[in-house]
Amino acid sequence: xxxKLFGRYEVIEQIGSGGMADVYQAKDPMLGxxxxxxxxxxxxxxxxxxxxxxxxxxxxxxxxxRLKADTIVGVYxxxxxxxxxxxxxxxxxxxxxxx
Numbered sequence: 802x803x804x805k806l807f808g809r810y811e812v813i814e815q816i817g818s819g820g821m822a823d824v825y826q827a828k829d830p831m832l833g834x835x836x837x838x839x840x841x842x843x844x845x846x847x848x849x850x851x852x853x854x855x856x857x858x859x860x861x862x863x864x865x866x867r868l869k870a871d872t873i874v875g876v877y878x879x880x881x882x883x884x885x886x887x888x889x890x891x892x893x894x895x896x897x898x899x900x
Contacts, residue, residue: 807838807887808880818842821854826892829877836877840887855886862888 805812810827816837817824825838841858843851865888866876878889 807840807882807885807889808878810836810838810887810889812838822858827889829889835892837874837890837892838887839890840882840885843885858886858888862886 805825807825807827809831810829813826813828813835815823816826822839822841825840827836827838828834829836841854843854846854862876862879865873866879869875874890874893876888876890880887880889
């Protein structure tokens with residue numbers, strides 16, 4: 802069995818999927834904590850659409866990283882795995898964004 806990785810993060814399972822990205826529960830083996838990873842779906846995009854999606858995702862990561870509030874999940878890390886950027890955040894096991 803091959804473990805799916807985003808950088809050093811080991812994917813446990815996919816926990817969500819939205820308009821432009823997938824969300825995974827993963828483990829950070831260096832710090833021994835569970836995290837959430839958001840990564841855009843770029844495989845089904847081509848040309849200008851792919852470039853725009855990557856630009857928007859990077860812009861989102863930068864904006865979220867600047868925000869500081871108790872109601873906003875903080876950003877731990879941002880990286881790239883084989884051309885697919887990803888955003889690492891605190892894993893919130895209960896509830897949803899709607900809650």
